[in-house]
Amino acid sequence: MIPWIGQPLPRFEDPPLLTGEGRFVADLTGDASFLRFVRSPVAHGRIVSIEAHEGITAFTGADLREVRPIRPLLHRPDFHPIEQPVLASGKVRFVGEAVAVVVAGTPEEAEDAAEQVFVDIEPEDRVISAPDALRPGAPAVHDHLEGNVVVDARFETERVDEVFAGAAAVVEFDLRSRRQNALPLEARGSVASYDPRSGRTTLTASVQSPHVVRTVLADLLGMPESDLRVVVPDVGGAFGQKFCLAPEDVVTAWVARRLRTTVSWVEDRRENLMSSFHSRDHHYRVRGAFDADARLLAVDADLLCNIGAYSCYPVTCGVEPLMALAEFPGPYDFGAYRVRSRGVTTNTCPMAPYRGVSRPVITLAMERLMDLAAVRFGIEPAEIRRRNLVSEFPYTSATGLVYDEGSYVESLDRAVEVIGLEDFRERQLSARSEGRYLGVGFSVFSERTGYGTSAFAARSMDVTPGYETVDLAMDPSGNVEARLGASPHGQGLETTLAQLIGDELGVAPARVRIVHGDTDRTPYGWGTFASRSLVIAGGAARLASGRLAAKLAGIAAAELEAAPEDIVIRAGRATVAGTDAGIEVAELARLAYHSSHRLAAGMDPGLTATATYDPDGTFSNACHAAMVEVDPETGGVRVDRFVVVEDAGRLINPMIVDGQLHGGVTQGIAGALYEEIRYDEEGNILTTSLMDFLPPTLAEVPTFEVHHLETISEATITGAKGLGEGGTIGAPAAVINAVADALRPFGVEITEMPATPSRLRRLVSESERIPA
């Protein structure tokens, strides 16, 4: 199957995972002792005392005084850093914050022992919601931080007020997105092992960026990085929750070094829901100005993100508000934009990026704006989008982002065609006469992916991610090993990179081994997050294979007495173009190592190549269309049909792309209708089991219909664009718009997600009380 690129090759990752041969952190504890964290039952308070029952090995913040606090930084005047001790010291700031850790022989004994640690906390006034945290006189979550505002970013183009004043229509609305947990199937965890012989400590952890974890561990523990090794085994889902530093991992490494032994921490589901990172607790106020032809002229947005008690490392709690600020305009062409975006600290679990970060919410905001305006102008939602979508490239957004070639209008048109919009409108009308409420919703969006150092530098990050390096080697037997700084954990990169490399080197993908997730074996890199790995690590793999292929061609040229530029490497063979003369690639590999005296003068023995790739980024795009039925009496929503028209550039492996979309859309439906972390007024978390935090099951999601467009831009060297987050970004807006469309006869406005049955029912019942 040549080329390998574009083939739906079954994933190399799957056989071990499907046959129980996967190895996750909890499979690798060996003879470790176990840690259990003692967590604060109080949202905000001063620690008076912590006492462990006799015979229990416990450590507190006082024992870890030498460990530096986590202090994520942005270098910008509108950002105020806050610190997090890895174990609470002096104060607690959210329910579930770790205040002590116990060590025992088994997880069960550790859990029993943790109950024998008595924590006396003097409660203080707490603040739970972002609007409350902004009120004058609100309790300060961090003493030095007045007003609880950690980041307060503003951006304004010229003429915003003028455009609003002259607009034919102004559409204005509030939007609230409730807090979610990324809910990886495998919760967090690590095993730390101190080796007295070498003095090194190995942290085997369920994380997304082993090199960054090693750096920050060394920084916080005050030790050389070379004394640390971070290994990432199989990871059972991460979705961003395992990208930012878990304070518990630092404690685990510290205890292993302190006790000169092996210790393990494996989080349970309740801890994960309570104490791992949350996301997307936002309040927006949005205004849009339109001309008489329903063209969007200006947007004015006030965005408030509840970032929880602490800031996440390395991206900081600026990640949600600053992404929302920069990417709010989405796929729509308008010039005047004013935005204020704030990150506000509260006595709740900290936030970290979760698949899509702010974009599921900002996409919902822009797509609601479009639908509300469509109703105002009396035109189809599809039509108002057509009039406003970006269609000429490269396009520079109001905030200066440059969009490479995409298919925004085309994806919408295809979705309209696939769902049969006209027929649907007829069915919708006749259903209404039977008391049934059907709705269709669209969501068109741009997905900024594969962005490198330049994009992160624009956020003024102290730790600026971006590039990826691939070390490539062909061994004497002709097999290939590629070592990555990226850290795939379910994205199928072991397969897709092998396809890319295989085409370049003329070897079958099965002969390409991808090595990742081990700081001792891989070049420094940033890991896998932000829909970047196929674009960036893939680009580096492509460049490195190109270099290696050039060397192979050089060796072949010498052997075949031809010019290197005439050598074609394909299907395991290097041939002279237009002739039968050729030599097996495997033979060239053997020669490069074992007969290096035959290499051309100046050519080094062996076959290795290294390349780094650091692109500015590329925008993939998609249109999602959801069809729903809403039961106005119960508020229940059933998603009947879900169509995705996706354009992620060149598809390396279409099957993997579809899988990404199926999972992503499911998480988007979760955000739209089901999942919600709730706190009470005291700051107690109410959703600590899967009976209360509700991921949808197979019964709640429809069969997905995925269609592909392939717009190839120059923005990436492989032609591939990222798409890991797109499903989650687009689905909430499509579903919410569909629900709003279904309920339009009731004249209700949906201002909140998830649109739970009780919320929808309340809207309907309020409208029923108003005589028509």
Added chain:
Amino acid sequence: MAPGYYTPALMKPAPFDYHQARSVSEAVAHLGEYGYEAKVLAGGQSLVPAMNFRLARPAVLVDINPLDELDYLDEDGDTLRIGAMVRHVTFEQPVTKGPTGRLLAMAAHHVGHLPIRIRGTFGGSLAHADPAAEWCVIALLLDAELSTRSLSGGRDIPAAGFFQTVFTTALEPEELLVEARLPKLSQHTRVGFQQFSRRAGDFALTMAAVALESDDGRVGNARIALGGVSDRPLRAPEAEQALEGQVATEESFRAAAEIAALEIDAIGDIHGSADYRRDLVRALTRRALEQAIAA
């Protein structure tokens, strides 16, 4: 290791002692000995998760799974006798001819997911008394009688007096629930069962079970039981009364559902307010009545 006594292994729950009962009298003896400290382990589908969260921390578990003597279904004239250890899945196909078996089957399909139905028991569900449990609602609807055993003998408790509040019944700590007796509905009774839950298999936010006769187009012997709305399953006596003798029409059903929604004492939680529960009662009661009459 003494027979019937199992050395506690390491596990997620707080430490507890475990006794496997080999007979009802042995189970009752354990309960007599440990009283409040003991919990009966039947299917364990609610108890074990609660223990894993350490919300339930019984010092002693008395496992009655080996008690085949409690795994029976008997028809005794007009009464269906259900042993406490009959698993939920048993009821997916009608266990008795006529409306009683049909109603039990309708409800059975809403009990959790298949693995839960295979393990969980009829008696365990009643004794656990989750206000949103299907069997509690059915027991109340059918005016079931519940039999207990204890060292001092045993007693029969009508369902109406059995469910007291959330997870709390008339059972004394030393009593074991051994049997539920369901008076069978007359052959011409029509039944309906409706529930609304967030996801397939979740506990219902609200459910409505109804039974009525309407031989001559007029409603007789109407019964309405509701679950998930309050701290215990409830009957809706005013709505039942209002239906009596009415012509079975959409309007009379609508009116009765409205009465049910107003007469019940609804409770809110994070999944829905009391008002929302009332809205669900209104919709589901009407639908259950319509379902009954349409069948």
